[in-house]
Amino acid sequence: MVMVFCQQANGELHKVGLELVGKASELGRDLNAPVTAVILGNDIRHLAPILIQHGADRVIIVEHPLLEAYNVDLHTKALFEVIEHERPEILLLGATQLGRELAPRLAARLKTGLTADCTNLEIDPETKLLLMTRPAFSGNLMATIVCPSHRPQMATVRPGVFPIPTPNPQRHGEIVEFKVRISLEDTLLKLEDVILKVKRDADISNAKIIVAGGRGIGSKDGFETLKELAELLGGTVAGSRAAVENGWIERDRQVGQTGKTVRPKLYIAVGISGAIQHLAGMQDSEFIVAINKDPDAPIMKIADLGIVGDWKQVVPRLIKSLRKLTDRQLTEESVSLIS
Incomplete structure (x- = not known):
């Protein structure tokens, strides 16, 4: 059995x-x-x-x-x-x-x-x-x-x-x-009361679209830009272990071996090199977009679409393009076209 x-x-x-x-x-x-x-x-x-x-x-x-x-x-x-x-x-x-x-x-x-x-x-x-x-x-x-x-x-x-x-x-x-x-x-435990914690955001494990940032983002302010992109796509923001340890994003949003495993339809990795610990948590995503200055970064080897460049130039241009669309509630087909 x-x-x-x-x-x-x-x-x-x-x-x-x-x-x-x-x-x-x-x-x-x-x-x-x-x-x-x-x-x-x-x-x-x-x-x-x-x-x-x-x-x-x-x-x-x-x-x-x-x-x-x-x-x-x-x-x-x-x-x-x-x-x-x-x-x-x-x-x-x-x-x-x-x-x-x-x-x-x-x-x-x-x-x-x-x-x-x-x-x-x-x-x-x-x-x-x-x-x-x-x-x-x-x-x-x-x-x-x-x-x-x-x-x-x-x-x-x-x-x-x-x-x-x-x-x-x-x-x-x-x-x-x-x-x-x-x-x-x-039991030696005595239950006095049960207080339900209200989460501000959905669990990233269930997200269909994720924009994740890594060490290459460089600061907590950079994640505000990623959050803006995620909101336009109807998704959520996440991060690598390095981003969590630097205090740029909450621990419950960490993707990887010591974080959470995700399977979104679209995973955008920004400034993430792609160490095996991170790949273990997201490599089964349906479509992976990697934005990185290093064309030889490990994340590029598993990405369906790799964009070589400075994320500070690429992401704002992507946000600007998205804002031009009349329908802010993007369909999955729209996301595919943008990719």
Whole structure:
């Protein structure tokens, strides 16, 4: 069995769960094994059909009033009880903040290994072991890790690494309710209140158009120009690790190995050289435009369109051209023509 923990909040699934269910379906076919999705919470039964439509053969619902709000102790205990009962061959979790808390705690209780932040998962055709690939040594090489002696084989995967499969409303699967034995005595944490943080902008992982800046932008003021371009295109602004470390852009807008993985339809890289750590987070973009003074920069090798020049001259001219268009809500076709 391939098991996927599907994170939810306020009755809505996190997209990484759907991504992992899709990937688990591929792994399951290679192993001739079913895919089981697990969701924890309260009043969440409506989420089960969604997971089945995206590839789960079976959905285990764990409902309890104490699981309505996230508590790392109670969620760990509840999920551990499910895993102990089901004994999956493989267990996948999203490398979200929640998943990164749960996964190592579960691995310790299960006495098994854990490979974090994977970028690829495959089944070895000979051994049938899970091949878990992740960046290593600061992203300078890719390491493939196996767990031959302990079960389950565990991995966390960052959101955006795998595509969300197309839902099939005709799929049918089994829905199982699992009763867990948890109480307030199982946690040292006391929840006083839940305060929802309102984000000013959408998550860059879901953006269709991204304008990203790197070290070559040179200042925080330069990102204001990139933001203007992004707004004209109907997109959002992002940055490389260097831009974040220099304080030019917020950390939650970082693209790359230590940031977020994105798959936009259009990715404009401005002043980004294209180190492997950055490429790992955006190379699956549908159309990549690179603006850089160095024609031999690594980003140019993967770009669909490379513009060699000073961004301070190129970007303002692009903004000026866009402002001349009467329809400010650009269609994807318009963006293609501009490219």
